[in-house]
Amino acid sequence: MGAVGVSDPAGDSELSYGKSGFKGLVAEPYLFFLACFASIGGVLFGYDQGVISGVLVMSDFAKQFPTLSTDDTLQGWMVSVLTLGAMFGALANGPIADAFSRRWSILLANVIFQIGSIIQAASINIPMIFIGRFIAGLAIGQLSMVVPLYISELAPPNLRGGLTALQQLGITVGIMVAFWLNYGTQYIGGTGDGQSPAAWRFPLALQCLFSLVLGVGTFYLPYSPRWLMMKDREEEALSTLSRIRRVPQNDHRVQTEILEIKASALFDRETIAATYPGITSPVRLSFESYKSLFVLPHLNRRLVIACLLQLIQQFTGINAIIYYAPQIFENIGLTGSSVNLLATGVVGIINFFSTIPAILFLDYFGRKSLLLVGAVGMGVCQFIVGTIYAVYKDSWGSHTDAGWATAVFIWMYISCFAFSIGCVNWIIPSEIFPPGVRAQAVGIAIGVNWLSNFIVALITPRMLNSIEFGTFYFFLGIYPFSPPLLSLYPIYLSKQT
Template identity: 60%
Template sequence: MAPLVIQGAADGNLANLYGPSGVRGIFQNRFLFSLGVAASFGGLLFGYDQGVISGVLVMNSFARTFPRLAHDANLQGWMVAVLQLGACFGAIVNGPIADRFSRKYSIAAANVVFILGGVLQTTVKNITMMFVGRFFAGIAIGQLSMSVPLYLGEIAPPNVRGSLVTLQQWGISIGIMTSFWINYGTQYIGGSGNHQKELAWRLPIGLQMVPSVFLLLISTLFLPFSPRWLFLVGREEEAVKSLARIRRLPQDHIFIQQEIYEIKLAQRFDAKTVVERYPNAKTKWKQEFELYNELITVAHLRKRLFVSCLMQLIQQFTGINAIIYYAPTIFGFIGLSGNSIHLLATGVVGIINVLSTSIAFVGLDLIGRRTILLVGAVGMGISQLIVATLYAVHEHSWSSHRSAGWAAAVFIWIFIANFAYSIGCVNWVYPSEIFPPSVRSKAIGIAVATNWICNFIIGLVTPRMLTSIRFGTFYFFFAFCVILFVWVFFFLPETKGVPMEEMDIIWGGNQAAEDLERMARVMAELQNEEGNESLDPLARAKQASEHVEMADFRKLPRDI
């Protein structure tokens, strides 16, 4: 049986009517862009906390205060990894929070937890306090890494959804770059030698609370509720107002009417499906359990969840965070020594990361997810292969082959560039757009938790890999770049420009006869509410006038 086609949407008119894709489309609605920038401060916190620790670990004053942390590789690995454990927990528990209290308030709550973790880390007196502070910061980062792409995906129209969610990765890149350069500057407080002051490492850790306070205020006072969440909890009038505000259009505009129609249709279908499939689930908690269970037992949802989680795993095992967390160590292994290690391994990596993310911001909705991933996989794979080979050949002779060390550094930078515009962005966009509304937050929570579990593993084992299998570490990462290319080329569907309510067409949902019958009943209910008319606004617009072509709707004003 053919996949169900939602009335009024499957012909792509809604996506086309919203105008150009990518950056041009975003800048036509500057308010939407400002919302994306504000929410992406969650990514900035994520990136800053990831990047700041690598510089702190090599500071003299930190080594004097916590000699065990500075010189015990296993303890260092756990100090880095405890943040990922917290993030995994935060991502999992945040799904029900985001559904119950809204996407915007889950972002605000995460910042309260983050500030608590930041205070503990900044005022730390012992190793236990440092671990607890990083765990709390990790919980908040896990919440934000789930809430921000979920929120951005739900407020974005299909023509710019990829570019808008990419702002999350841009925030991460800017956070990493900022932390690297702040570390580089503060290491000279009191001098970079034995007279270095504790402020040199306490200051960069404490500064991460500044953007968190900003995001707490912005999320509470400025960010509108997600219209899709408002429909999910039955606040339909508010949903219409929120969508009109985000799109900067009147509530009776054809775009608003059509998008509301499609959201309402999808939401009611999902709600009725839950009630009819699970009649014994009388309580909210029982329904929540059944929805989580659906992600495993329903074939098309299981496929989407598997794809989302596999993408998170591959992203981490290409080696990105091994470089982010242990960049000074890696650059030291390839023969670059002195202050240049900190500058080259951190500051330049951060700049390249930010600039390369811009490619995805510009091209993700123009080129598509698959093409971006394929090109990035090739670039990352070649880079890891060359670094591994140079390392294998010159492992014991870097000092007499300085040019080989610089060549390895250049290809590490090329790897960073290819990662940033490809899977570094797509892994946040893809899960945020492919799930139906009833399980979207739960599925994204599981996918992001998978990312953090893999991140935890990488943070924990990389020091051991670098000291035990040495150049084999980079061959290991190269293998996952090859896996990424093969998987995307043969198995991953393209989602560019597809409205969120039409993803079932790609993934094969709503195929059973009972689903078709249920959708017909939902559509009939909506039609009855409108006086037995067709509720599809685009269909009504086509019937109402023989003189206005659909292309003319693009000329309607976009701002109010």
């Protein structure tokens, strides 16, 4: 297969920068490194999601905060308050990313994340935990919005899907590291009453290290060429584009791409001037940009698609498993903190390795194909898990083989999620909107993701205790809504997608 020409849904015409998939990624080591480094933001996201599930079942944590370990409602709020903060962070970061650049908004998010992480690790009472998780959530929301946006604006059309999917790979790395770190640190001082506070404080403190690495590295990341052009820094935009494409500035592909970026920026600027004559206030213009997403039909339809995709992703129940995996495995008869944390660790490994095919083949097979295949696989696994749960819910102790069979299908469900909607939902919002409102639109879409995440995290503990196997059937009910949504968005994407 030779070099591919891809029609860029973000506004580029036919540009050929090489092959898609694995060969294309190998041929662009500098761009691949930049995307991987920026995806440390995803590591923070995944780590903070994954670490809390292991902390909740540790003996010393239960001793320090007995109310949290016994009150399902309070436990749900503790887990979900991070997602509530993330929703506000994602919504607020659109104007910040436009005003100060994608690059510096990543740095700001890391500063906020450090504060939240330190408060969590040093918590001596429940309010400190809640405040720390909310502050960390603000930063995670910012990063979850700006990292895929930043990567998509750096990437050439033929690699945009794979490189943007590195955000999801970063999330799976964070979850995997958190799960296995929890498995190891539970032995500090023993797993019973003698367990040391370091067993849960150390995992919460370690996330500061990842944030510090990304924060320092931000000073070495390039600006997005599209953002530079938005700020009338045309020469710098051309220089940056040439550097990240690794071709001379006079190369016809770079010249074509920079002209398209310039034309897009000029079109947005003139459209805003014509639509809102006499308005020069950045705050008012930002408000009007948000307003246009809801009142202009062509933008409103795209926003509905982007937001519904985020809602569906969360109501497949993925984070019900990520947040509460140890409790779920314990409920199905995998007793003992070591056993259920080990089973939880397998979730992290499968999640990580199942994301890799999406990075390699997403630009080859397309977004829609992977979404459909993943939806079918996830639906089948959810149905089987719910059915086994219903049959053996009162006799797990004498049917350990049924418990392990349930665990296997949970792992298969994780795999199907990872290569499909787990990756695609980060890519679509940054592809289907014009540059002038892209940051605001992505912020709203990711904000909906976090709001849905918040609801799932809040209701899952009570669902697992009250309707038990019905929890899986509840999340299974969302799958019929996927095909109608998938039929809506291809008009906004290239043939490649």
